[in-house]
Amino acid sequence: MILPVPEGARAVRLGNDATIRQLLGVTRKKTYSITFSAARTCAQAEKLNMSAGPESGVLPIQTVYTSSGWGSYSYAFRARHSTVWLTIHNPGVEEDPACGPLIDLVAIKTLSPPRREKGNMLRNGDFEEGPFIFPGTAWGALVPPLGEDDVSPLPGWMVMSGTKAVKYVDAAHHAVPRGARAVEMEVPTAPGRWYRLSFVGDAGDGCAEPLGVEAYAARAAARVLYESRGTGGSRRASLEFAAAANATRVVFQSLNHHVKPEGMLCGPVLDDVALVSVRRRAARRLLA
Incomplete structure (x- = not known):
């Protein structure tokens, strides 16, 4: 099985019930977003458990939004302590040991509190504050529905869809009417x-x-x-x-x-x- 890797020459495949984790230093009460790129291999209904401290979310990756099969997913959390374990876990159990989602390009970003511009009652109405988008990738970052993420990676907004159908995009790869970034x-x-x-x-x-x-x-x-x-x-x-x-x-x-x-x-x-x-x-x- 040969699969393309978005960045560099290596990626990580999570087999049955496999987990990767890293200890992060954060600031208490600050809000952070995690962005990572993932692709499925064999199964049509692969998903990942994402957690940062006590908060966790299930991110389905069965829907393909790009021709390469890769997509970037965003996840947000509010820090309760000065350190937090970032964990990505594959809960699936496949008969073929070669199956399992691929992970590449993981980043963390501090999110600023949603702000209002002068003359606009909406916070973050221009969508300039949001999850990290990896430079050089054309697929933006998918924002999870509210039911899967209590803290939104898109400050001020809640995504109320049943699937990850809301994509956060940048002006480098899309026609964005105003600003650099372009949903309840x-x-x-x-x-x-x-x-x-x-x-x-x-x-x-x-x-x-x-x-x-x-x-x-x-x-x-x-x-x-x-x-x-x-x-x-x-x-x-x-x-x-x-x-x-x-x-x-x-x-x-x-x-x-x-x-x-x-x-x-x-x-x-x-x-x-x-x-x-x-x-x-x-x-x-x-x-x-």
């Missing part, structure tokens, strides 16, 4: 007050087909459609809504299931999200 958030609001949510839907990851993003806030919804050629470009849309509670959940969702010509999954890129308070007389639903 809850934001404080005043009941009865009107707000405007704006965002950019972009398609620069090779998806040459109609792409769509739908946004929800309170009882309002808006869709932005973009006829993509897979080479980049974007379309801005906005949604105005009246808050019904002291906190409003802002949700973005891909409208369809998209596949590149070579069979890899893909989808629209979301960036430059902003939420501002507006006067009632100017409130109306807008779709750019």
